[in-house]
Amino acid sequence: MRxxxxxRADGPAASFSMRLFQLSALxxxxxxxxxxxxxxxxxxxxxxxxxxxxxxxxxxxxxLTLKQDKFNSGVMLSIHHGEQRYLELExxxxxSEVRLHYWTAERQIHTEVFPYSLADxxxxxxxxxxxxTQLVLYVDCSRIYxxxxxxxxxxxxxxxxxxxxxxxxAHGFYKGVMQDVQLLLMPQGYISQCPDLNRTCPTCNxxxxxxxxxxxxxxILAKTSGKLARAEERMRALDGCYCERTCxxxxxxxxxxxxxxxGCRNCTCSNGTVECESIFCPVPQCxxxxxxxxxxxxxxxxxxxxxxxxxxxxxxxxxxxxRDSTGNCLLFECRDRSMRRAxxxxxxxxxxxxxxxxxxxxxCCKVCRGHDFCAEGYSSSCVENSECVNLEAGxxxxxxxxxxxxxxxxxxxxxxxxxxxxxxxxxxNTVCVNTPGxxxxxxxxxxxxxDDYSCTEHDECGSGLHSCDxxxxxxxxxxxxxxxxxxxxxxxxxxxxxxxxxxCHNGGTCVAPDTCICQQGFTGRRCETDIDECSDGFVExxxxxxxxxxxxxxHCECRDGYHDNGMFSANGESCEDIDECETGRHSCANxxxxxxxxxGYDCRCPHGKNCSGDCVHDGKxxxxxxIWVLDDDRCSVCSCQSGLVMCRRMVCDxxxxxxDVSCCPECDPRLTSxxxxxxxxxxxxxxxxxxxxxxxxxxxxxxxxxxPVPCTPVLNCEFLVVPEGECCPRCISDPCQADTVRNDxxxxxxxxxxxxxFSGSAWTKHSTECSLCQCKVTYIHTQTQRHTIHLYTLFLDxx
Numbered sequence: 001m002r003x004x005x006x007x008r009a010d011g012p013a014a015s016f017s018m019r020l021f022q023l024s025a026l027x028x029x030x031x032x033x034x035x036x037x038x039x040x041x042x043x044x045x046x047x048x049x050x051x052x053x054x055x056x057x058x059x060x061x062x063x064l065t066l067k068q069d070k071f072n073s074g075v076m077l078s079i080h081h082g083e084q085r086y087l088e089l090e091x092x093x094x095x096s097e098v099r100l101h102y103w104t105a106e107r108q109i110h111t112e113v114f115p116y117s118l119a120d121x122x123x124x125x126x127x128x129x130x131x132x133t134q135l136v137l138y139v140d141c142s143r144i145y146x147x148x149x150x151x152x153x154x155x156x157x158x159x160x161x162x163x164x165x166x167x168x169x170a171h172g173f174y175k176g177v178m179q180d181v182q183l184l185l186m187p188q189g190y191i192s193q194c195p196d197l198n199r200t201c202p203t204c205n206x207x208x209x210x211x212x213x214x215x216x217x218x219x220i221l222a223k224t225s226g227k228l229a230r231a232e233e234r235m236r237a238l239d240g241c242y243c244e245r246t247c248x249x250x251x252x253x254x255x256x257x258x259x260x261x262x263g264c265r266n267c268t269c270s271n272g273t274v275e276c277e278s279i280f281c282p283v284p285q286c287x288x289x290x291x292x293x294x295x296x297x298x299x300x301x302x303x304x305x306x307x308x309x310x311x312x313x314x315x316x317x318x319x320x321x322x323r324d325s326t327g328n329c330l331l332f333e334c335r336d337r338s339m340r341r342a343x344x345x346x347x348x349x350x351x352x353x354x355x356x357x358x359x360x361x362x363x364c365c366k367v368c369r370g371h372d373f374c375a376e377g378y379s380s381s382c383v384e385n386s387e388c389v390n391l392e393a394g395x396x397x398x399x400x401x402x403x404x405x406x407x408x409x410x411x412x413x414x415x416x417x418x419x420x421x422x423x424x425x426x427x428x429n430t431v432c433v434n435t436p437g438x439x440x441x442x443x444x445x446x447x448x449x450x451d452d453y454s455c456t457e458h459d460e461c462g463s464g465l466h467s468c469d470x471x472x473x474x475x476x477x478x479x480x481x482x483x484x485x486x487x488x489x490x491x492x493x494x495x496x497x498x499x500x501x502x503x504c505h506n507g508g509t510c511v512a513p514d515t516c517i518c519q520q521g522f523t524g525r526r527c528e529t530d531i532d533e534c535s536d537g538f539v540e541x542x543x544x545x546x547x548x549x550x551x552x553x554x555h556c557e558c559r560d561g562y563h564d565n566g567m568f569s570a571n572g573e574s575c576e577d578i579d580e581c582e583t584g585r586h587s588c589a590n591x592x593x594x595x596x597x598x599x600g601y602d603c604r605c606p607h608g609k610n611c612s613g614d615c616v617h618d619g620k621x622x623x624x625x626x627i628w629v630l631d632d633d634r635c636s637v638c639s640c641q642s643g644l645v646m647c648r649r650m651v652c653d654x655x656x657x658x659x660d661v662s663c664c665p666e667c668d669p670r671l672t673s674x675x676x677x678x679x680x681x682x683x684x685x686x687x688x689x690x691x692x693x694x695x696x697x698x699x700x701x702x703x704x705x706x707x708p709v710p711c712t713p714v715l716n717c718e719f720l721v722v723p724e725g726e727c728c729p730r731c732i733s734d735p736c737q738a739d740t741v742r743n744d745x746x747x748x749x750x751x752x753x754x755x756x757x758f759s760g761s762a763w764t765k766h767s768t769e770c771s772l773c774q775c776k777v778t779y780i781h782t783q784t785q786r787h788t789i790h791l792y793t794l795f796l797d798x799x
Contacts, residue, residue: 039169042162050162053185054079054087054154061129061189062089063182068119069093074174075167077181081160085109087152089128090172093119098137100128104150113490114145115497119176127190141194145492219422222432233271245272263384264299264412278406278414289337291315294409296381307334314339319362329364360393385413385437402437427454428478450476469496488513500526506552506691507727519727521552522691544599545572551691553711553728561599587615587622587645603643615640635663661686665699675699694727749775 042050054060064076071093078088088101096117104110114137118124127138130152137145164181165174184192247254247269254260254269261267267276281300284292292301293315307314314320314334319342321331333342347365350357357366373395379388382397384406389398399405399413406412418424418439419432426432426441430453433440443455450456460466460481461474468474468483472493475482483493490499497510504516508527511517518527533539533554534547541547541556548557556572558564567574580586580601581594588594588603591611595602605611613624622628622640630636630647638647652664661668665687675684684690684699691697711728720729749757757763757775764773 038166038173040164040166044159047160047162048158050183051079051156051158051160054156054183057154057185058152059131059186060154061127061182061184061186063180063184063189063193064089064126064178065123065180065193066118066126066176066178067121067123068174068176070119070121072119072175073172074165074176075163075172076165076174076178077183078163078167078172079156079160080163080167081157086154086156086160088167090167091118091174093117098126100135102130102152103154103156105153106150107153110150112147112149115491115495116144121176125193127193129188129190131188136190138190138194141190141196147492215422219420223420230271237271247272247274249274264406265414276414294407294411299407299412305337307337307339309334309339321361321364331364358393381409381411383411385415386410400437425453429455429457448476450478454478467494469494471496471498506530507694519552521550521554540571542569542572542575544575544577551689551696559599561601587617587640588643589614589616589621592643601644611643613640613642615643615645617645635660691727 041047062077066076068074068091073090073092073095075088075090078090079086080088084103085101086103088099090099090101091097092099096115096119098114098116098118100112100114102110102112112135116137116139118126118139125138125140129136129138130149133148133151135145135147135149136143165178166172182189182192244256246256247258249262249267254267254274256269256271258269259266261279262276264279265276266279267274279299284301284303286292286303289306290303291306291313293304294301295304304315306316307318309320309332310322312320316334318334319331320339321329323329329344331342331344332339334340344364350366350368352368356369358369358371359366369392371390373390374388378395382388385400385403386397386405387400388395397410399410402416402418403413404416406414415434415436416423417434419426419434424432424439424441426439429444429447430441431444433442441453441455443449447455447457448459456476456478458465459476461468461476466474466481466483468481469485469489469491471489472483472485472491475484485491485493485496488499489496491497498512498515500510500514500516503526504510504518505524505526505528506522507519508516508522516525516527518524521531521533523529523531530549530551531538532549534549539547539554539556544562545556545558548555556570556575558572558575561578561580562575563578565574565576577596577598578585579596581596586594586601586603588601589612591609592603592605592613595604603613603615615622615624615626617638617640618631622638622645624640624642627637627639630638635650636647637650638645650660650663652667653659654664654667659667666685668686670686674686675688686699689696689698719732721732722729751757751763751773
């Protein structure tokens with residue numbers, strides 16, 4: 001057993017075993033402490049051995065058995081190099097999604113999102129199978145999603161890192177338990193997790209092979225059918241009168257069985273059909289002083305006289321430039337078996353820099369890089385279905401798309417019959433028709449076109465007989481249809497949800513692409529701004545109360561010297577004076593008398609006495625005008641003023657270098673005091689607060705602390721409900737829409753026949769078996785949730 005990495009408390013480790021066709025990791029994972037640093041990754045040698053098995057694979061299956069904590073968002077397996085992810089599987093409890101990130105054959109990162117919640121605190125068996133372009137997700141041995149995706153590329157570079165339960169040292173921490181993590185290099189590895197799921201369908205690789213075989217059989221059938229059809233035509237011609245069928249080609253009319261030459265092809269008119277074959281060119285037997293070469297208007301090479309010049313052979317018309325002893329350029333041309341001096345023209349002035357000038361062997365003048373040689377007349381050599389292509393130091397002929405060369409210099413080209421040679425893409429319910437330089441897929445009678453290559457029997461998209469979401473695009477397929485979410489929406493096509501770049505903060509809901517609807521109390525394009533109801537004049541509190549702004553809400557809080565009488569009125573009218581003298585909550589010294597006042601008290605010295613003005617605070621005497629810091633709150637400063645103790649919070653001046661950052665966290669500039677949101681998109685400074693999933697969170701010295709959002713009590717209301725997307729309850733009149741609460745049997749209902757029912761009881765409505773009634777009386781019951789976090793323990797072993 002080899003421990004790969006250690007953190008505090010013995011650190012995490014993992015266990016892998018590798019075979020020739022299987023790479024498996026048997027992992028037992030649990031997380032005991034959320035603040036424990038951990039680094040669970042394979043060593044460099046182990047990672048490289050894994051990458052050697054994965055490289056070049058387009059078929060593999062990832063198996064996991066896990067129990068993820070509720071609302072946790074974490075990475076289960078990640079393979080990446082630097083900042084580039086090549087294969088990563090994560091589960092988001094915040095958005096109830098499973099995400100697969102992988103590198104495609106187009107060298108781009110692709111993310112496939114499956115709307116499904118694994119972070120529910122329950123055990124799940126997960127299998128993700130990828131075979132070429134087929135991606136299948138199984139959860140608890142049930143096929144949840146099956147999609148066609150881009151082909152993966154497992155060309156993972158050397159030095160890549162393999163992580164378990166996290167993306168790196170700082171992000172994507174998985175919380176919960178994982179067991180039996182296996183990465184199988186086979187397309188249907190889920191059978192090892194769920195043996196009852198027998199293999200019933202071929203993989204994508206198998207399917208591609210079957211398609212190729214079917215296409216070959218279709219081509220053989222097409223050729224055989226064509227021959228049979230021509231034979232039947234000839235048989236019918238023998239039975240009836242003879243009617244000569246002519247052929248037309250390039251505007252010329254040819255009689256049946258007539259033979260002619262078209263370029264470099266021998267063509268024949270056969271029963272109205274033109275059939276052409278390439279001219280056969282025998283190898284010429286040339287004398288010693290000649291060589292085989294092409295000449296204009298000839299299809300085959302002919303023997304041409306040659307010239308011998310400086311150890312090289314040149315044919316008639318070839319040119320060669322040389323320089324004499326003085327450096328002058330001399331131009332020679334092969335004529336009548338001898339290299340003769342050719343007259344050279346003056347060189348034009350070049351507009352390109354000298355570094356871009358090219359010296360040629362067939363002329364004395366240099367040319368600029370990118371010179372158009374075809375414009376000098378070489379294009380006339382490219383005769384039939386051929387085009388001139390410029391090279392760096394010359395030009396050549398190249399066949400147009402859909403044509404193939406008849407000569408090795410590509411000056412003559414003929415059409416490629418894609419239909420006869422099986423080089424077409426026509427699919428179901430179509431007939432391939434050859435065209436010059438291309439082909440067409442014609443729908444069979446009674447079928448409608450899907451795309452350029454396939455046709456279908458029914459138009460499910462046009463008739464509305466489809467299951468696509470209203471925010472999805474419908475595409476007809478052979479035997480059915482497919483759905484793809486519109487731009488700005490995410491989902492599987494059947495269900496599409498709006499996507500807002502950057503997410504909607506503070507509980508906002510994305511209702512349209514990049515459009516957020518904010519919860520009450522928030523505003524902004526991404527609901528990122530809290531509405532300060534107190535400063536904006538939305539709220540007017542009683543004079544005995546002060547307005548306190550909260551994230552998304554507010555409340556009227558009783559001022560110092562007042563407390564609520566238990567009525568909890570929204571505007572603070574229920575605040576009443578505290579009699580500090582009667583309750584003993586004053587600071588008057590023994591030589592003074594306490595007098596209660598509205599919202600406070602006064603320490604008065606009896607007539608004729610000379611009082612010290614001292615104060616009594618926490619059982620200790622404080623002298624008049626004495627200033628001190630509270631023992632249990634270093635951030636509060638108190639003073640004694642003529643018997644009265646006045647305390648206030650320390651004023652934060654972030655420009656003061658001696659400011660106490662413990663009392664003023666917003667003044668802490670250290671990066672170690674910042675907090676990173678779990679998705680890694682947002683960074684919060686020390687002291688920042690925000691609302692997420694109905695919890696108010698605060699960044700405190702690098703740690704995030706969250707607690708339930710405070711809600712104003714709803715009084716004199718019998719039925720309450722928390723609307724979707726909101727955090728606080730609202731009063732409603734319909735008990736059937738109220739949230740499920742604890743029932744009180746002292747409360748009763750009377751049904752339609754006058755029968756008394758206890759709260760919480762249910763019964764079937766008379767005269768029908770399909771209506772269920774329930775007596776529901778609502779009480780507010782708040783339960784504090786406990787969150788148990790387990791230690792992440794991992795061991796890695798290589799066999």
